[in-house]
């Protein structure tokens with residue numbers, strides 16, 4: 001074909017088939033039937049809520065630009081909602097999922113159709129239940145492939161494998177959180193961590209329940225790591241294999257090599273793994289291990305280790321071969337955490353620019369941390385000094401409303417929330433020094449209201465109240481850029497000069513360093529009501545959460561869509 005024919009050829013086939021920016025996305029339909037299913041782990045059988053009888057739940061596979069439609073049917077006695085964690089939900093806040101924030105829960109016997117489009121994201125996210133602790137068993141991967149015809153900005157993997165971390169409880173997690181909230185004490189910890197639902201051979205009565213990844217020598221694998229655990233950040237490593245991080249929270253990063261990945265609840269990380277070539281492949285079994293990075297007091301978290309197996313094909317000789325174990329950092333290795341997060345940079349290439357807000361319209365300073373609530377009269381409490389554990393941002397412990405905030409916003413229903421969430425702490429103190437004598441929190445259903453397209457900076461400062469602790473903060477409805485982080489108290493006169501506005505990592509969940517601070521920026525370009533909370537479920541239960549109300553913009557495509565007709569009622 002001559003050169004002159006090329007434009008016509010492209011025009012004809014391109015618009016129909018290949019030109020990615022012209023192709024309309026497909027629609028992917030799923031039905032999620034939430035039922036009780038008997039699952040046995042650690043020789044303990046429980047009837048757990050699952051989606052379609054699967055644990056972990058089914059994988060959603062989609063492409064950037066596709067529409068995803070999921071009908072969720074609730075056939076368990078508990079309330080259910082599903083959150084599509086990290087999906088931007090542009091103008092479709094009704095499909096975001098957090099109970100009493102964007103919707104009322106789906107009651108027993110009822111259903112609700114979530115309907116949203118994947119825009120400008122590629123990588124891995126996950127879905128999980130978003131009411132009480134139901135996400136302990138209701139979770140699964142969301143795989144977002146690039147648009148058809150668009151390559152990855154890294155070598156094409158031979159195979160792609162989701163690796164989803166979870167926590168297994170021998171008791172009912174709903175009973176555990178109910179008891180903790182009643183007594184004021186910390187909740188019982190999990191009995192095991194899991195990889196793809198399996199605890200692996202390091203736990204009693206569990207060696208049959210081991211995830212095995214079979215690889216072929218010399219081939220590249222893309223592992224889609226997801227931390228769906230309730231309450232624990234995790235270190236992950238594979239014996240004798242270096243991993244290349246290429247994507248976090250469905251945004252590409254500048255690739256870097258590491259032997260150990262740190263992943264908080266709510267974060268995802270895509271890593272390339274190169275299986276060793278035949279010559280270099282020792283006849284051995286390589287363990288993949290994950291165990292917590294935890295800054296809380298020993299005894300207050302599950303400190304066990306989940307193992308899976310990396311197996312070279314052909315298999316069949318696992319038991320007799322030498323077993324290689326990776327080494328992992330100490331449970332409280334905060335220096336590792338700081339180093340690791342400093343390595344994460346946006347790809348920031350011409351094809352994938354980093355649209356970092358350079359100026360800031362509104363800046364916020366939020367303390368995040370624990371606190372206490374006085375014990376009610378006629379009760380004894382088992383929290384610190386006979387109080388109840390609580391948690392807050394800017395000393396406001398968030399009270400969940402009984403009407404969904406988004407409905408209240410859309411329909412102008414008064415009395416559901418107030419708009420006076422503090423922009424800065426009302427009573428400043430030495431946040432990382434000796435805690436104040438009075439550690440009681442205040443309560444309220446307080447939000448911040450933002451004008452459409454405001455550029456926002458939030459500095460989140462950990463406090464030492466009840467112990468400095470790392471808090472993985474998750475923002476719904478947006479990705480943000482992590483422009484700075486540091487130890488100790490944030491210094492507004494010195495620290496902003498060090499901010500990275502060129503290629504900061506873009507994500508939806510960031511660890512507020514134990515005894516330190518982190519600064520994030522985003523454009524409030526998504527109208528709706530957006531939850532922000534610690535993704536350690538225990539802290540969310542204690543009130544470490546707040547919400548942003550983003551008003552409609554002036555143009556038609558800057559407005560929240562009307563609610564779907566099947567939106568559950570409270």
Ligand code: C2O
Pocket residue numbers: 083085098128130266474476531533535
């Ligand atoms: Cu993954 Cu509001 O949560």
